[in-house]
Amino acid sequence: MANQFRLLGAYAHPDDEQGVSGLMHKYASEGVDVTLVCATRGEAGEIAPGVNATPENLGKVREDELRCAAEKIGVNNVYFLDYRDSGMMGTPENNDPRCLWQANLFDVTEKLARIIRRHKPHVMLTFDANGGYGHPDHIQIHRAALMAYFVAGDPRAYPEQIQREDLPAWTVSKLYWGAFPRSRFEKYAALAKQANIDLSVPLKEFLKRALPDEVVTTKIDVADYVDLKLSALFCHASQQNPNSIWSKIPQEIRREGLKVETVIRAESRVLAPQGIETDLFTGIA
Ligand SMILES: [Zn+2]
Structure with missing residues (x-):
C-alpha cells in the first residue's frame, strides 16, 4: 500500500529502536517510508553470556543484529553515523x-540533517532530554536530533x-x-503481585526511568505486533542478558x-489534537 508519509528514528545504539519497533512496523506495513539512524554500534556494551562475540x-556483531531487527520491523533505510559507543x-x-x-x-547535526534532507521525513522520533535513563549517547543523539529538527529546513544551514x-x-x-x-x-507490579512474583528489584530500576503519565501525548496501539516486536528484539542476541532487569519480568x-x-x-509545526493522540501523522496534510 502506497502512503505519502515518511518517518525517521534517530537513536544511539542497536536495540534503542525497540521502544518504537511496533509503531515503526505498523507504519511500514501501511506503506510509510521508515528510516532508522543509529549513531554508534554499541561496541562498549556488555556481551550476553553464550554469544559468540x-x-x-x-x-x-551488533550492526548485523540491528540489520536483522530492522528487516523484521520493515525499516526501509538504515544508517550508522559511525561514532563509538560512549559507555x-x-x-x-x-x-x-x-x-x-x-x-x-x-x-552530528550535519549528518542527521543530510539524512533528513535525503529522506524528507514528516515525523521524527528520538530520546527525551535525559536519554531515557541518562545514557550519554542517548542524551547526545537527543540534542543532535533536536537541532536537526530546527535547522534541516533552513537553507542557511549546511x-x-x-x-x-x-x-x-x-x-x-x-x-x-x-x-x-x-x-x-x-x-507490571500489579500483575506480578497477582502471580505472587517478586519484581521489587527490577521495578525499582524501572521506576527511575518512568515519567508521569500526564506528559504522554501519544499512544500507539501495537497489540497486534507483540510477537513481531519480540522477534525483532531477539535479533539483538548479544544484548539478551538473562540477568538484565527486563529478563526478570515473566513473559506473560x-x-x-x-x-x-x-x-x-x-x-510540532501543525495544530495539536485535543486529548491523547493515536497517530503520529495526525494534522499533517
Ligand atoms: Zn541505547
Missing part, C-alpha cells in the same frame, strides 16, 4: 575521542549539502520523544507492557 568484533556515564569510554559523547554536536549534494532543505513537521509512563511499570507480564507504545509530542 568479543569486545573487538562487537560493533560488527555508561563516568566510564573511561566517555573520554575516547571517537565516541559520540566527545563528538562535535554540529557535526548550504554545501544543498549546492553540492543536491539535497534541498526539508522541514520536519513533528518531533517525538520516547516515554515510559509510570502506569506501565505499575501494571512483559507481553502486556508491549501492547502500547507511548511517546511525547515535543515539537
